[in-house]
Amino acid sequence: MNEIQQTDEFVSAFGKLVSGKSNYKPVIEKKQIVIKCKNCGIILDECEKFCHECGTKVEKPVN
Numbered sequence: 001m002n003e004i005q006q007t008d009e010f011v012s013a014f015g016k017l018v019s020g021k022s023n024y025k026p027v028i029e030k031k032q033i034v035i036k037c038k039n040c041g042i043i044l045d046e047c048e049k050f051c052h053e054c055g056t057k058v059e060k061p062v063n
Contacts, residue, residue, distance in 0.1 A: 033061060 016022050035044045039056040049058055 035061065 012022075033046065035046060035048075035058060036042065037044060037051040037054065037056055038059065040051060040054045042051060042053050044051060044058055046060075050056065051058060
């Protein structure tokens, strides 16, 4: 879904739909997802599969 929202075609179509005018550029905000280890509470990167402090498997939050 994020890949679709970043294309110029999507932004242009969404802008025209929202404003009724062509060439309107909407600002699409993205919510920052903070992933914390459920065992030690350290903040992790999205790409990590295991905590680098305690080794616990990282569970991704469901959107």
